[in-house]
Structure formats: C-alpha cells, structure tokens
Amino acid sequence: MAGNPVFLGFWKIFRWIVLVVAIFVIFQILGRPPRPTLSMTPQEAKQQAQSFDQKLNELARRERKEAHFTSDEVSAAYSQQLTGSAEPATGQQKPPELTPNSQVAENTPVRQVDVDFHGNELTGQFAANVYGKDVYITISGRLASKDGYATFNPTGFKVGNLSIPVSLVNDALQKKLAEPENREKLKLPDFIRSIRIENGELVVEEKN
Numbered sequence: 476m477a478g479n480p481v482f483l484g485f486w487k488i489f490r491w492i493v494l495v496v497a498i499f500v501i502f503q504i505l506g507r508p509p510r511p512t513l514s515m516t517p518q519e520a521k522q523q524a525q526s527f528d529q530k531l532n533e534l535a536r537r538e539r540k541e542a543h544f545t546s547d548e549v550s551a552a553y554s555q556q557l558t559g560s561a562e563p564a565t566g567q568q569k570p571p572e573l574t575p576n577s578q579v580a581e582n583t584p585v586r587q588v589d590v591d592f593h594g595n596e597l598t599g600q601f602a603a604n605v606y607g608k609d610v611y612i613t614i615s616g617r618l619a620s621k622d623g624y625a626t627f628n629p630t631g632f633k634v635g636n637l638s639i640p641v642s643l644v645n646d647a648l649q650k651k652l653a654e655p656e657n658r659e660k661l662k663l664p665d666f667i668r669s670i671r672i673e674n675g676e677l678v679v680e681e682k683n
Contacts, residue, residue, distance in 0.1 A: 506636040507611055511591035511598045515551065523551035534681045535666050544677040546597075550590045592675045596630060611635055618677075620669045625661040627652070 515523065527548040533539045587602035598615040615631035629648060632639045651657060663670065668682035 507609070508600070508613055508633060508636050510589050511546075511600050511613070515547065519547075520551040520554065523548045524555045527552035531679075534679060535664075537666070537681060540681050542679045542681075544679065546590050546592045546675075546677075549592075549677055550588065553588045553590065592672050592677060594675065595672050597672050597677075598631075617672065619671050620663060623663050624658065625663060625670060 530542040534542050589600040591598045600613045613633040616629035619626050632644045668680045670679050
C-alpha cells in the first residue's frame with residue numbers, strides 16, 4: 476500500500492495539512508494579541524501608580540471606607556512593582572502590600588502586565604519569555620473575595636491569539652490557587668474587608 480500512488484498522494488496532502496495547521500498554531504501562540512489597555516507614557520504611569528498608592532494608604536489609615544481603582548492605576552502600580560521602580564507620592568508612605576514586591580518580580584518570568592476592567596470582569600495580559608520568545612497570556616474572569624482571601628473565576632483564556640476553552644484550564648488553575656503556598660498569597664491585608672470588580676473599577680472596602 477505504501478507504494479500506491481493514490482496513498483502517496485493522500486499522504487503528501489495530509490502531511491502538508493498537518494504542517495500548515497502546526498504553523499498556524501505556532502503563530503497564533505507566539506502572536507501578540509491586542510493589549511487590553513492603552514499604553515501610557517512613563518510620566519502618566521508614574522502618576523497613576525502614585526494615585527494607587529495614595530488611595531491604598533488612605534484605606535490603611537482608615538481615612539476612607541472604600542476606594543475605587545481604575546485599570547490604569549492598577550496596571551501602572553503592578554508594572555512598577557515588577558520593575559522595582561515604584562516610588563511613593565510626595566509626603567506618602569510606602570503603601571501596604573497589595574501587589575507583588577520587587578523580590579517576587581526577580582523570581583518570575585513575567586515582565587509585562589496590562590490590566591483592564593470591563594463591567595464586573597477583569598482582563599489581564601501577561602508577557603513571559605519562554606525559550607527566548609515572548610509568549611502572551613490573556614485571561615479574563617471575575618475577581619472577588621471570600622473569608623479574607625481573594626478569589627478568581629476565569630471566563631476566558633488565550634495563549635497568544637489562540638483561545639483555550641476555560642473548561643480545560645479552570646480545574647488546574649483552582650487546584651494551583653488552593654495550594655497552601657499560593658493560597659497564602661491570596662490573603663487580603665488585615666485592613667481590607669473585601670475586593671471586587673464593579674462597573675469597570677476595582678472596588679476595595681476597608682475593614683471596620
């Protein structure tokens with residue numbers, strides 16, 4: 476059968492189909508999807524990060540019951556923490572930990588974070604270097620809190636431009652988040668009662 480011209484012709488077609496599909500998948504995975512938020516200038520990012528710090532400090536000092544953060548503020552604060560360039564605003568103390576510190580950033584391959592809030596969901600895009608190539612992970616879901624811990628239920632997941640069914644990801648993600656060392660990282664600071672995404676903003680409530 477191997478020498479049958481019909482079989483050989485079919486095999487060549489099948490081989491090229493597999494090759495084209497493989498190339499398509501690779502390009503979809505390595506492709507850069509649209510960023511969920513618009514790029515900010517360094518000065519704008521600094522101002523947004525300082526606004527984030529100021530609101531968080533006011534919560535910690537019990538000067539406000541609730542704080543609303545925009546996606547720009549969260550993205551800027553997170554990115555500056557990853558690069559270790561975060562600076563408190565003039566006259567402000569260093570804010571309590573609500574985003575990863577620079578030591579964590581040094582031990583993680585993630586080097587870029589963009590966050591967007593829409594409705595009651597968030598979309599986060601993370602860039603990581605894998606074998607010398609930038610791979611972009613985009614995940615959407617609902618952020619909330621329960622019993623003093625942050626919770627996250629994904630509603631969408633993409634690697635590059637390739638969409639992955641949430642059902643293939645959620646169980647593994649929840650198991651990973653439930654591991655003791657990871658669950659402890661989801662514990663809310665003592666002064667925070669709850670967090671949630673609402674009307675396109677991150678809402679943080681102070682604990683009475």
